[in-house]
Amino acid sequence: MKKLIPVLMVISCICNSYAIFAQSIPSTSIGKIVIDPGHGGHDPGALSPDRKLREKDINLSVARYLGGAIRESYPDIEVLYTRSSDVAVDLDKRGMLATEGHADLFISIHVNSTRKSVTVPLGPETWVFGGDRSLRKDDSYEVVLKENEVIKFEENYRAKYEGFDPENPQSMIVFNFQKDAITRQSKILATCIQQTLRSGPLKGNSKDRGMKEGGLMVLAYCSMPAILVELGFINSASDRKILGSDSGRKKLARQLFLGFDKYYKAVTQENNVTASPRKAVEKQYRVQVMAGNEKIHATSAVFKGYGQVDYIECPEQKYKYKYTIGNFDTPEEAQEFCTQLRSKDFPGAFVIAVQEGKQVPVK
């Protein structure tokens, strides 16, 4: 019998969903991480056009480098792998290993592909478990189908995943063990990792493929913050240069580590936005990127990884908080930074002046 739980409404565009991030991140500890190198054994994952390069091998080697980097910087964190050799592991077992082992984080590593080979760079995308994307028959839907497809090779999959149809990721929602708070943290981790990957060798083209949501089976069994990263495209000649070399894989693992590191610092330290400590008498110039009535965490995904996030309080105005990025001595410097922000992440950004914690005219 099929039991369907009503779909959690998950908002796909992080720009429109800042309410999700509007609460501060609960401080938490990270003692155990499960790294999941996708595919393995009889399931090679995606293949290069000449079929010599296999996703499963790339995933395993990047996973090992990532685990090594975490151990080196955080010797107290236990790092486990869902596989450490070329073997097949069922999708549910991967997530269950993390859930039953009380892991604090789950990172699944994959490589993407498109139907047609291309020469241009396509770059990374990062996934969290969610309902809405799986409804759409677009590229994202194909990734979900592809990554879930392996369960057809698993013995007895119809009985094991009763109620789940690999052709219809929406049916996945019955397996979702995740709570809202975990989904929110998964999104923060995904945002951190997507940003650091985008600043590494596989940056892709100018358009960020971003963070996506879908009914990915491997994430459905995770009861902790969990993401799946698609490092790049095996059938993009440009991406393949990085994916196919050992030095490229090391660099990718480094970027993954930096994303993890950013997340770690955000969730393990009290890192809330605080009112500006600068009570400078001098005028400071900042770039306002948004305003609202809720307190937003400085590391929130809505700030897209920018540092120097700050706010000023304006109790007498329509919006109580004005959020700013950057802090400059001259309006010209602020304007230059503002132009960059407007062209990329914050089209509505503008320069404001602040003096002794209060907004004052720029001129």
Ligand SMILES: [Zn+2]
């Ligand atoms: Zn894969």
